[in-house]
Amino acid sequence: MNITSPQFLVFAIAAIVIFHVSKARPYRAAVLFAANAFFIASFIKEWVEIVPLTLILIYGYLLVLYAYKENRTKVIYAGILLMIAVFIYIKGYPIIRSMPKLPFNYVVVGLSYMLFRMIHLALDVSSRAYEEKISFVSYFNYVCSFLTFTSGPIQRYQDFAEQEAAGDIKTIQSADMTAIFSRIASGYFKVSILSAVFLQAHKGILPKLFSADFSGGPVTIILFAVCAAAYTLYLYFNFSGYMDIVVGIGKIMGFNLPENFRGPFGAGNFLEFWSKWHITLSEWFKIYMFNPMLKVMVYRWGSPKVLPYLGVAVYFATFVTLGAWHGTIYVGLFLGLGVSVNKLYEVEVTRRFGRNTYRKMTQMPVLRYINRGLVFGYISLSITCLWTDIGRFIQLMKNMGIAETAVSVIALSAAASIFYFLAGLVMKLYCLATEKFAGVIDTWLFRQLWLAAKILVVAALLLSKAASTPEIAYKVF
Amino acid sequence: MLLKRFAAQLAVTAFLFAVLYACAVAAIYMSFPFYKTIDTEKMDSVVYDSQANYLVMGRRPLMKDGRRILICGSSSMVQGIRPSELGKYIKGYEIHNIGLNAANVTQMQQIAELMFEAIPRRSHPDTVFVIGLAYPEFRSSETIWGKLISDELARFGLYGIKSGRIAPAAPKAFIRYSDYVFLPVILTDKAIADIRSKTSRYRENISKLGIMRKGKKQFVLSLLNPHTYWAILTMPLEDPNKVVFSEADKKKAIDWWRNLLGGEGDALDEGQFGEFDKMVEYIHGQGSELFIVDLPVPRWHADRSVHFRRYQKEKVRLVKNIAKYDRVYYIDMQDMNRETDFKDSAHPKPRVTESWSKRLAAEMKPFLGGRL
Numbered sequence: 090m091n092i093t094s095p096q097f098l099v100f101a102i103a104a105i106v107i108f109h110v111s112k113a114r115p116y117r118a119a120v121l122f123a124a125n126a127f128f129i130a131s132f133i134k135e136w137v138e139i140v141p142l143t144l145i146l147i148y149g150y151l152l153v154l155y156a157y158k159e160n161r162t163k164v165i166y167a168g169i170l171l172m173i174a175v176f177i178y179i180k181g182y183p184i185i186r187s188m189p190k191l192p193f194n195y196v197v198v199g200l201s202y203m204l205f206r207m208i209h210l211a212l213d214v215s216s217r218a219y220e221e222k223i224s225f226v227s228y229f230n231y232v233c234s235f236l237t238f239t240s241g242p243i244q245r246y247q248d249f250a251e252q253e254a255a256g257d258i259k260t261i262q263s264a265d266m267t268a269i270f271s272r273i274a275s276g277y278f279k280v281s282i283l284s285a286v287f288l289q290a291h292k293g294i295l296p297k298l299f300s301a302d303f304s305g306g307p308v309t310i311i312l313f314a315v316c317a318a319a320y321t322l323y324l325y326f327n328f329s330g331y332m333d334i335v336v337g338i339g340k341i342m343g344f345n346l347p348e349n350f351r352g353p354f355g356a357g358n359f360l361e362f363w364s365k366w367h368i369t370l371s372e373w374f375k376i377y378m379f380n381p382m383l384k385v386m387v388y389r390w391g392s393p394k395v396l397p398y399l400g401v402a403v404y405f406a407t408f409v410t411l412g413a414w415h416g417t418i419y420v421g422l423f424l425g426l427g428v429s430v431n432k433l434y435e436v437e438v439t440r441r442f443g444r445n446t447y448r449k450m451t452q453m454p455v456l457r458y459i460n461r462g463l464v465f466g467y468i469s470l471s472i473t474c475l476w477t478d479i480g481r482f483i484q485l486m487k488n489m490g491i492a493e494t495a496v497s498v499i500a501l502s503a504a505a506s507i508f509y510f511l512a513g514l515v516m517k518l519y520c521l522a523t524e525k526f527a528g529v530i531d532t533w534l535f536r537q538l539w540l541a542a543k544i545l546v547v548a549a550l551l552l553s554k555a556a557s558t559p560e561i562a563y564k565v566f
Numbered sequence: 567m568l569l570k571r572f573a574a575q576l577a578v579t580a581f582l583f584a585v586l587y588a589c590a591v592a593a594i595y596m597s598f599p600f601y602k603t604i605d606t607e608k609m610d611s612v613v614y615d616s617q618a619n620y621l622v623m624g625r626r627p628l629m630k631d632g633r634r635i636l637i638c639g640s641s642s643m644v645q646g647i648r649p650s651e652l653g654k655y656i657k658g659y660e661i662h663n664i665g666l667n668a669a670n671v672t673q674m675q676q677i678a679e680l681m682f683e684a685i686p687r688r689s690h691p692d693t694v695f696v697i698g699l700a701y702p703e704f705r706s707s708e709t710i711w712g713k714l715i716s717d718e719l720a721r722f723g724l725y726g727i728k729s730g731r732i733a734p735a736a737p738k739a740f741i742r743y744s745d746y747v748f749l750p751v752i753l754t755d756k757a758i759a760d761i762r763s764k765t766s767r768y769r770e771n772i773s774k775l776g777i778m779r780k781g782k783k784q785f786v787l788s789l790l791n792p793h794t795y796w797a798i799l800t801m802p803l804e805d806p807n808k809v810v811f812s813e814a815d816k817k818k819a820i821d822w823w824r825n826l827l828g829g830e831g832d833a834l835d836e837g838q839f840g841e842f843d844k845m846v847e848y849i850h851g852q853g854s855e856l857f858i859v860d861l862p863v864p865r866w867h868a869d870r871s872v873h874f875r876r877y878q879k880e881k882v883r884l885v886k887n888i889a890k891y892d893r894v895y896y897i898d899m900q901d902m903n904r905e906t907d908f909k910d911s912a913h914p915k916p917r918v919t920e921s922w923s924k925r926l927a928a929e930m931k932p933f934l935g936g937r938l
Binding site for chain 1: 568569571572574575576578579582583585586587590615721750751753754755758762778782785786
């Protein structure tokens with residue numbers, strides 16, 4: 090079931106209504122269990138397709154139970170490594186392409202996010218960061234929640250358990266149902282309209298980019314920049330729209346799912362970008378990879394002089410792994426390089442001129458716009474290997490040449506900087522207007538009409554011939 | 567508590583959505599001209615994004631009694647016979663152009679079924695169908711490149727196809743008002759189609775200006791010159807009356823038709839000739855008058871086309887077949903094939919269309935009998 094399909098909307102409304110019929114915890118757990126099972130079942134045509142996912146799920150639970158009973162870290166790590174190996178095999182990552190495949194079709198949707206949650210549970214239970222015994226129903230509802238199954242967010246079990254126990258007591262007081270509905274409508278608009286438009290633009294340019302007519306030269310520079318930017322924006326609107334939908338529905342059900350985006354294109358550097366883009370994944374990698382690796386390296390080579398440079402190296406390794414999770418090591422190399430150079434620059438400037446000077450530099454308005462543009466340009470370049478394989482990417486680079494690729498990225502960055510500047514001005518005007526008309530905008534009727542108008546636009550666009558809602562992009566990772 | 571809030575919000579949103587939807591329908595209805603007659607050549611001024619959409623959703627002008635002439639066919643008929651011009655020579659009839667660019671016989675049959683579904687039964691005998699024929703209309707449905715009637719039929723679940731005929735799939739009362747109900751979606755389609763068509767025109771203009779083919783320095787200079795953008799946005803379309811079709815253009819056009827329809831062996835679709843016979847029988851069965859107009863193609867086209875020769879051969883049987891029906895007439899206009907009267911391989915120049923209407927009216931009048 091696609092999150093943006095009308096079927097999902099009907100399913101979600103039914104789940105919300107049945108869930109809220111009673112506040113009894115076992116009842117709600119049972120409803121969630123049934124809803125999650127139903128949601129996963131919607132991805133399969135034959136029961137055999139669900140077998141690998143079920144086995145991994147049961148294995149994960151046994152590992153968590155073992156971690157709860159026995160505090161043998163090495164066994165847990167070995168268990169996790171085995172789970173990752175099985176995951177790599179089942180997902181069919183390029184490194185194991187030569188191995189024979191399972192002789193039947195099976196579901197891989199949601200596996201990545203299940204894995205992140207299972208590793209987190211096993212490690213936290215093992216380290217006694219979570220000390221309660223976890224029931225299978227609670228484990229299943231956490232790992233396979235229909236709200237987070239396909240593409241996250243990666244919620245911590247501790248938060249999930251707390252919200253599950255609290256029911257909707259917390260959210261009843263704070264929830265503004267109109268705002269939640271409005272956010273869900275915005276989510277549909279982002280996924281079904283904006284991301285579709287950018288994907289179509291990207292796909293429209295792609296063949297021209299590889300066409301012999303435009304081999305090299307200024308036209309290719311522009312085409313590459315627009316094609317890469319369109320893909321980045323498609324990815325953003327697709328994923329952040331998905332988040333708006335699931336966070337909104339989660340809130341109505343009484344769950345506060347963690348956010349994955351916090352204005353990523355407003356980031357002034359790559360490190361900041363990753364604290365604003367796919368936040369729960371970045372956090373996961375920070376907690377379960379970056380921190381332990383840094384700890385080990387500090388323990389091994391723990392001189393204060395080399396400490397900042399160890400950070401640079403660990404950043405590189407972490408982001409290469411994060412990139413590899415996206416299905417291609419090349420994305421990881423670009424991301425790792427960007428983040429490491431960024432960190433190195435920060436370390437060097439801080440070392441030579443002091444932290445205050447570095448902070449002042451990053452806060453200079455002109456530099457901030459330029460930096461934002463550079464982040465957008467480099468991120469767009471980094472994820473090129475998500476939309477073209479490495480062979481074609483090399484061919485493209487050969488056609489364009491290193492200099493022209495650099496010009497393309499700089500041109501894109503410059504365009505993004507100008508856009509950010511203009512967007513800043515528009516936002517100021519918007520704020521002034523909303524302040525002036527606050528008396529109207531803040532009324533109940535205006536907010537309700539605004540919501541209905543938003544839904545009207547989304548409905549008309551979705552029913553139009555041009556509508557071609559793309560799949561949730563992060564579903565395949 | 568939360569469930570109550572949820573239900574209340576759902577109800578308020580649904581109610582306001584319905585109110586806004588009704589307002590949108592009213593606003594669109596008031597902003598767009600809804601003409602008394604259908605003319606699929608005037609796509610710029612109607613709310614419909616394609617002729618097929620217009621023919622399925624815009625049939626309200628036919629839902630009343632009256633004497634009317636329906637001009638049907640493919641693009642030659644759409645562009646060649648203008649209702650306003652034909653109206654100068656034939657009085658007392660509402661004239662509609664219900665042609666569909668790139669239509670074949672199957673599509674014309676579907677159009678006829680749609681029209682008769684909208685026209686009150688008692689007015690069928692007062693309806694005059696004028697169907698323009700040219701050989702491209704006998705090609706198979708697989709080679710159609712325009713918008714298909716069948717796509718539009720299935721669009722809102724209003725119609726289906728049963729035993730090869732269009733059949734309502736929704737209650738008739740709903741179908742009758744569906745043109746109002748779906749106006750916001752129809753307008754959205756139109757807006758998107760307009761954006762696409764403008765984008766495609768600007769792309770063509772960029773190509774005409776040759777910006778992409780210039781050297782690096784000139785390309786950058788072009789980008790920095792505001793006149794470039796002005797030229798892209800405002801480049802006028804070529805006056806179709808001034809088009810001169812060169813020998814190279816003719817060769818290209820013949821090759822294009824040959825690529826589309828196939829060579830000597832598989833030229834034109836056998837099934838379409840059978841469909842034509844059925845269509846004549848169907849329209850005659852409704853009690854309407856039917857005029858079959860044999861349309862011209864430029865002389866050079868007729869001389870060089872294997873498909874045209876095949877059509878000429880098959881036509882003998884078609885004409886013989888229609889002679890058995892009363893109120894079904896054949897009009898031959900193939901002699902109006904002067905090369906300079908055509909803007910391309912099939913369509914007349916705008917300056918010629920009046921003479922086509924005049925000739926058609928003159929040929930029709932004796933058969934329209936005491937109705938005038």
